[in-house]
Amino acid sequence: MLSAFASAPARAWWDADYKQRTRVTLNTSSDGVTTQEALAGPVIPVRLHSGNFDFVGAREDGSDLRVVAADDKTPLKFWVERFDGANELAVLWVQLPNVAPGTDKNAVYVYAGHDKATAENTSPKLFDAAMRAVVPFSSQAGEELLSGLQPAGPVAQEANGLIGAAARLQGQPLTWKGETLKGDPQGPHSVSLWLKPATLDGTVFEQGALKLVVAGGSLKATLGAAQAAGGTLPASSWAHLAVTVGAGKLTLYVNGAQAAQTDLAGGQAPIAGEISVGAGLTGQVDQLEVANTVRSSDWVKFAHAAQGAEAKLVLSVTQTPETAESEAQAGEAGHFAILVDNLTTDAWVVIVILAIMFVIAVWVMYDKAVLVGRADKDNRRFLAAFRDSKDVMSVAAQGMPHSQLARLYQAGLRELRKRDVGAPGAAPLSGASIDAVKAAIDADLVREGHTLNSRIVLLTIAISGGPFLGLLGTVVGVMITFAAIAAAGDVNVNAIAPGIAAALLATVAGLGVAIPALFGYNYLASRIKSISADMSIFVDEFVTRVAENHGAR
Known part of the structure; x- marks a missing residue:
């Protein structure tokens, strides 16, 4: 229920001047304490200790405390019943705007650590308009939280009760008077309290005709002639007891569960x-x-x-408070941890395949980017040397290992030397010989094009195949999630959402492979196309100069 102090989703820090915050989550789903109706305006105690709150960073009296709603924007009313910085214990009562049923998203944030914050003008009068009296026993006078009650005398106090301080029962009743307590014999009326009995015989509560008694550990609520008997009260253990009167029923609850109920007869004395x-x-x-x-x-x-201290309901009492610096990363890490935890086997297989594809795509893009960068640089150097040379046979092509133009020039030079071009007394080249030289250079141009485009197909596979693989993982993951829900019979959105969200992670992974590969492919394709065009132009320019200088006239 109070699955307190879990990781917070990433959102804007309410006030950057505060150095820490603690998140308190009220879990009304099947993992906590399930409720079926929305509750408006309940007031809950928030227990702080060294495991979830930095008392050293807060003020000694807790005057810098603030409580904010789940939206991390709306300040909430609260009252500090206890703040013991020396022993690192505190109890805050917080008024919630509402509590939604069937969800673990009900949350509040407790902020602290602001040295210059002014003390909050808090009030213990936090409860809804229907509340007639609330006694927390936080002082020896046993004062009420709402006006109108008058305690009959001092109360023997136990410093460490269930929530904060508690009252010690010594056989004599504790009494309060007040006009606001009067109730109709048919209700509506509700009473609740926490009791830790050392003896199991006596009157737990009495107000006019309404009584709650225990005899030998057995409980019974009475209102005139109506009696609702049920439930047992163990000795020396805290138990939550509640009695309601209304809708023609007298109902007794023990530890949150209905123990007995009876119909009300007419004519009872007023409460x-x-x-x-x-x-x-x-x-x-x-x-x-x-x-x-x-x-x-x-x-x-x-x-x-909410008021009890059952370990079952407090899911993470050792969570350290968040800081402003770590809040964003922690929230995002928490979301992705949920997705990873809910991935199905097929989604894992798809994601692993996509990860391999991503590594291959990155390697291809890096290798080709380096290749075209070096090639473009050497090509410019060679082309400048070629155009500055007066003799086509004597261009300096050394020291440019990455230049495709230099290699095409060497291929053409070999063909010319086979025909003794440039040797003393060599005959001019005929048209057929020039065509043969051009054909040999064109063959090398094709091979250079193959080298430039090698492994580019791996990028096209990543672009087209990545999203489809991701979609396959998502579809199968959603199918498995719905099949598991059908088998379990649980249609709660909290049971559906994690599985579907995790399944969608496969599609995200597929897009994560395809999008970088698409950008890289388009960039490399344009660079390779430019180099290919330069090679074609160079071949024509080389053959033209050969024909002019060494062709038959």
Whole structure:
């Protein structure tokens, strides 16, 4: 439920002046405590300790604390019941705007670490309008959180109760008076409290005709003639007890679950007069709440889970607080970790194949980019030397190993020397001989073109095949996800979303291979086309100069 202090999604830091924040997640999905209805305005305790909060970085009195909603923009009302910097323990009560059912996205952020922050004007009066009395037992006077109650006397205090401080029961009842407590005999009315009994016989709660008693560990709620008996109360263990009156029913809850319910008879006495807690009991009591509404079963379940300290519900109590510097990276890392964790085997196979294709594509692009860069440089140097030379037979072509033009020139030079061109007394070249020289150079031009275009086909395979492979991985992954959901019978969006999101990662991987390969292919193709055009022009220019200088006239 309070799957507290999990990694936060990346979003803008609420205030850059704060050095740390802690995320508290209320999990109402099947992994936490499942609720079926949206709850408006519940108030929850947030427990801070050295494992999830940096007390050294915060002020000694906690006056720099701020609480922000899940949107990381909206400040929330809160009240600090306890802040002990020396022992590194704190309890904050936070008013939530709402809690959605069936999701682990309900969250609040606790910010701290701002040296110049002014103290927040907080108030313990956080609860909804239906709440008539809330007693947290945070002081020896046992004062209420809402106005109108008058405690009958001081309360013996236990410093370390369930939430913060608790009251010690010593056989005598703790009592409060107040006009705001009066309730109709037919309701609506709700009472809840936490009890840790050392003895198992006495009156847990009494207000007028409404009573909750325990006898030998067995619980019974009564309202006049109506009785709802059920549930047991173990000794020396904290238990959450709640009684609701309304809709013609008297209902008893124990630890968030309905233990008994009975129909109300007509004519009961009103629920009025002073509140009495713990008559005849010894032990501890904490967080007494009285409201003039009928709290739903989901509300009671949520209150039990949110206020309790069950290890099952606190999924990550050792998560360190976030800092402004690490927030963005941590959030993104958290999202991709979820995707990777939910990848199916077929998606892994596709992604591995795509990774190999990506490495090959990068190698081809790098190798070809280096080749065309060096070739272009040497070609310019050779072409300048060729055009500056007066004798076609004496061009300096050495020291340019990457020049295709130099190699074509050497091929033409070999053909000319076979015909003794340039030797003393050599006969001029006929038209047929010049055509033969050009044909030999054209053959080398074709071979140079093959060399330039070798392995470029691997880029076209990556461009066309990468997205299709990725799509295949996504489709199969989605099929497997829906098949698993059908087998489990769970159609919750939280069960569907991770699998589908992970399946889409295969398509992303396919595009991640194809897009760089597409850009690289277009760049290399234009450079190779330019070099090929230069080679064709050079062949014509070379043959023309040979015909002019050594051809028959």
